[in-house]
Amino acid sequence: MAHTATKLPACANCHYTFPPDRPNEFCPRCGQQNHELSLSAGHVLEETLEGLFHFDGKVFRTAKLLLFKPGELTKRFLEGKRMPYVPLPAP
Numbered sequence: 001m002a003h004t005a006t007k008l009p010a011c012a013n014c015h016y017t018f019p020p021d022r023p024n025e026f027c028p029r030c031g032q033q034n035h036e037l038s039l040s041a042g043h044v045l046e047e048t049l050e051g052l053f054h055f056d057g058k059v060f061r062t063a064k065l066l067l068f069k070p071g072e073l074t075k076r077f078l079e080g081k082r083m084p085y086v087p088l089p090a091p
């Protein structure tokens, strides 16, 4: 999702000062996303729904293949097509 929130002049976490003409999306020192700290209730709701449905989409897609075409899921996994599906737990 595109974040249109206002960029901060310095990182809220490590206080790195961003170049004034080009505020970064992420802090190059610590990696924290650079956006205004106060969020509206609508934005929080939007982010929550995005997270839920994005995750659920992967769950339903994976479960459908596991139930009806388990070999197809294995084939796609071995072909490297892994992003649309729930990731395997780390060994």
Ligand SMILES: [Zn+2]
Pocket (backbone or CB within 6 Å): 011, 012, 013, 014, 015, 016, 027, 028, 029, 030, 031, 032
């Ligand atoms: Zn930082």
